[in-house]
Each structure stands twice: as structure tokens, then as C-alpha cells.
Amino acid sequence: MGSGIRWFQTELEKPDSIPTSTNHSNSKSIQQGNQRSSSSSTGCSKLGSATLVAVIPKYGSKPSSSREVRRCSSPGRAHEKTETSSPTRRSIGSKDYVNKGEEIFYEIIRQRRLSDDAIKNTIKGLGRTWRDLRLIQDPESEIVKYVTHLQQNGSTSNNIVESVAALALLFKVSGFKEVPTQGKELYQIMKKHRAAIKKVQKEESINSLDNLLKVLENQAKKIDDLAENASMGCIIVSIMIFSVLRLAEVMRASVEQAENGSWMINTSTQKGEDGGVIVHFRKSRHIYTSPVFWLSTWINKCRCRLIQNNLWYLTKTNKPATVNQGSKAVHEIMKLANIDISYTVTSIRSSSITKQIAIGATKQQVNRFTRHKKGPATMARFYDKNTNDELKERLATFKRRSLANKKVNS
DNA sequence: AAGAGCGTTCTGCCTTCATT
């Protein structure tokens, strides 16, 4: 939100003073209604989250840094603060409840844990009274004016997109039924900013998978001398390559032995609503890269790893490894494979999928393997790192043949 | 080691467009 609107979390009261009057069904409907109003304020705007104070600097103020912008932008963790504060329920005189709209305005913002003072400051920041907000005929124009102002001040696209989302939210809680961000004029203005913050899809060659497999083989040869961390790194890498599970999913997995010395890994996906995933690893011709080999070795060294939630038990700490430790162990293996430090653990998933496509897996096969809901779109945008070089080469070949034919004809 | 903050990844929902 940057200079547009900054949401601060303020602990005003102790958790035990949370009023019990909150209407849950109402809260839910309001939250859903506003679900799409702001991407950055998601976590903060959740009903029941920490106190929010919206500060809207007047036109002419300088945009803040992106770090400031994102201070409250991790919805996955926003709930952790949920119970730490409560709304300031200072009574408002009945004269303020002039009509239903005003009543709803205050009620909604209270549900969002904004104090009454915060509401007044917010509206003052816009240079209006709160009743004026309802009197604005064309919220879209107001937002367009503000965006123009931000553009002239050299605000970043991130900043502008977030500011617009926040203003839309403000208008919405002011009683406007429609979110003004869908207007044609604003849509056109915002198009370039939205495009600017999207991930760039580029052709990028990833050849790391074969290197990783080689490292696994080399490490397997000296498995008895391998440190616990290195072992863990190898197993995670192997599992990721052959199951394309994400790191977090691997780290919360449990295993059990199945027939013929195979292993079943059982985990849950928390992205989307897929729920549980069970992947069955069977013995492979390529012994040393196979998860079966690595899991067998790992479990045989300490049978307690078969216990639920104990797969990544480390003897040196006497407790299961954290996701962070898992990430570091994988990076060690990636380093051995000469993979640039800038690549994330997820790039292993990327490499695996890229190779599947490169070796001619069908769309259905890849979708089933990766468990993607929107397979082709997700694949093209995030995972398929094939460079299209082969296609380009074949196109060029076709051209040369045409020229050759022409020569023959002439 | 734990937690905060922020960029990345990926999904659900909705809309649009093409095909039957």
C-alpha cells in the first residue's frame, strides 16, 4: 500500500478483553464480501485479526518502501496474531447513527478491529468527513485521481495496485455496493501496473536434474560416512524429484513400508483443497537415486522415524528437523550439484516437471503426476523451463528445405 | 532457533471465447 494506505497492527487491549458480542455469521459474510477487495491487506483485513489503523497520507506525501508496504502481507501467518488484540469499543452517541448506512459503516469497521479514532483519522486523511465518503458520486474517479497522483510521484506499480485495492475497500465499507475497481477507465489505467507486477514468463534452461541425480549416486557410494544432514538432504531431493511434492509437504510426511520393500509416503497438501496425498515408491533399476534406497537407509538407522510426524528425527537434536533445516540440507546437496545458490528448493520440482515434458510426457500424465488443478496454465507459467530450442531448430530446418526445393525447381 | 517480512507459487472463482 505504501503511501496510499498503511495498515498498522496495534495492540490496544489484552486478549482476555475481547468482547464476546461478535456475530460470527455476520463476520463471515462481510469477510467474503470483501474477499477480493485487497490482495495486500488480506491478512490484516480478516475479521478477528489484530487492530487495524488505516492511515491515508494526504496527496503529496512520499511513497514508503516496499518493506513497509508488505508489513502485514503474509496471510498465512496473519492468523497467528488473531487473538492478540481486540476492538476499542468506545461508545458512539446515538446522534451519529443518522441512518442505516452509517450504522453499517461503523459496524463493519469495528468488525475489522478498527478503533473509532482510527476511523475518524482515516477519513480525515482523505481530506473529507466520513459522511462525505457516502456522498461521493463517482468513487472510480476519486481513485483514478489518486492513481494519477501516485504515478506523477513515481510510485511503483506494486504500490499503486495495493493503494487502489485499499481505497476500494474503504469505499466498500462506506456503503458502496459495487467495488469501484472494475470501472473501465480505472481498469485501463491499472492494466499496465497489474501487468508490471506479474511474474515474467521466460525461457530458461534448467539442466540441474541430471546433476542432482549424479550427486545422489555419488553420495550413495559413501553412505556410511555421510552426515545426518547430508543424508536428509539426499532423501528429500530424491523424494522431490520422484514425487514433485513441495518441501513443506515432504517435511510433514510420514512413511510406512509396503510390499516388496517399497515405501509409501503419506502427506497432506495444504494448497487448494486436495487434502491427503499418498505416493508409492517402488524399487527401481536405478537403485542409488531411488527414494526406496534412501528411505530404507534412513529408517534402518533409526526405527523411531517410522512414528507419525517423526520421519525427520535428528539424533543430534533429539527431535524432528524443521522445514528450515530441511531447506538447508537440500541446499547443501544443490551446492554439490553446482546449482546456483539463487535457485530455491522448489526449483527441483521445476526441473523434474521440465524433464517430464522434455521426455515427451503427455499433458494428462504430467497433470496426474503434479496434481495441478490448472495443469497447462500453471505449468506454462511456473514450471515448464524447456527452452523451445528444439522447436526453433526444427522450424529453421523446414525453412532450409524450402530454399533447397526452390533451387532444385529453378 | 524462532519469528517477521516479503516474494513466489498455485488455487478457486468468474468470465470469455470457441466448438458442437
Added chain:
DNA sequence: AATGAAGGCAGAACGCTCTT
């Protein structure tokens, strides 16, 4: 008109870096 594929947007989980 019905159906399905694909694209866009917003929300949310994930992964990494940095700080304490």
C-alpha cells in the same frame, strides 16, 4: 444453447532472508 478450454483476478500457502 450447451459444453469445455483458457485467461484474469484475488486469496492463501510456501520458501527464503534477515533479525533478534
